[in-house]
Amino acid sequence: MAERRVSAGRRRHRAEWLRWGSLAAAVAVVVVFLLSQGQDIDVSYGQSPASSDAVAEGGAGELGDVTVPSVDEMAALVRADDVVRLPGAIASWDERRVREAVGDAEVRILVAPPGLDEDERDRVRDVDDATVRVIGTEVTGGIYQASADSAVGWRAQFAVGDVTDQMVALIAQLRDRPAPEAVDQFDWRDPDEAELAAVAADLRATGVHVGAGATLDGIPEDLAASAFPDRRAWYVVLPRQPFGEPVPRYGPALAELFPDTPVVVVYGWWIEYHGPHAGDFDEVVGASFYAQLGERLSLYDYPQRNVLAGYLARVTDVRYAGLFDRPLPYRPFDPLRVALPALPWLFTACVAVYLVLSARPLLRRSGAGARTGVNARLAGLTALAIEVSGLTDVSGNPSLTRAIGKLGAAGEALARNLPDRHVRSLLDDAEAELDDTARSLGRADYRPDSYLSERLA
Structure with missing residues (x-):
């Protein structure tokens, strides 16, 4: 008999540990869940190794060995001639289309070379007699600047130095007329057999062909490896092409010759x-x-190596963005990200364990005459707390947690035969907290008065 009493005491002791442990776990889950709501989530595929800090003007070899005359000297040149090309100027345009855009207006054009520093660019812009100013291939006039905005426009501008569309659009704006549609005047031609054979031979031998007049002094190998990690790319680098002449289109021909090899062609x-x-x-x-x-x-006169390096860095950035079936960088396992959706269910399970264990001794005493009403009320509020625990959101959790604590204290008071007044006071507090929880949910059917009346009906 004594052994059975000892065994029963041990079971009650273990039940008490489990009951209070489940309550502590529920509180801990609520705290973690609430704190996680304020975290900033940074969604990224990884930091591209090609990213770099900004470089000050002149730090990337973009300033050429050129200069311009004084403002007064350039103004005198512009007054003497409608079109003034300063030494080193590279911009070209279709004279017929520009003349049609000018019409009977007086338009004077000043063309300066690329690679000027800020002071020299300011001198060009201070020539008030110039209607249109071209620095490198940047076209400005008055308060306006005309820029290419498509691959067709950029190709003409950077492969040939053609600024026809920009000049026509700017002159139309200055004359308060609608800008005409851009025209693709880029003239391709297929390379002949000798040209293609010479380029293909260099690519097979070294992976690089540098045409006469090109300024490339070497491939940036680190960037090339990160841009094309699966197979080394081959490079064809040519100088700026003559304006008004067909340009040999090596890309498609080389892709047909070497179908599995990345080929980068620079004009x-x-x-x-x-x-x-x-x-x-x-x-x-x-x-x-x-x-x-x-x-x-x-604006600037970048070496071709620097332009190619910037392009390869952008290829790497696009690859790190996870596009086009390129390999993604490793993303470490994040336990919080995986566990966060399960926290509400874990909270519900802990609360259910606590309330069931708290209600067991009370249910065994439900037949006691003096405390029948108190026990029934405690049982009803406990059942309500269990149902509500699976529905509460962040705003309802604090009041529900307090209600659970009050119900646990009421159960403990009944188990220790404390005065009924004390137990009822705890139940009143728990009922008020559950009422706040129901209000936060917008569920009138879960307010204690309604719930208990339906339970007793």
């Missing part, structure tokens, strides 16, 4: 990609690269 400052994943891939890379850096490329 001046215009870069094309041909090979695996071509199509949407090269359009995204080219559009993002020239949309962001086109203004700098139009």
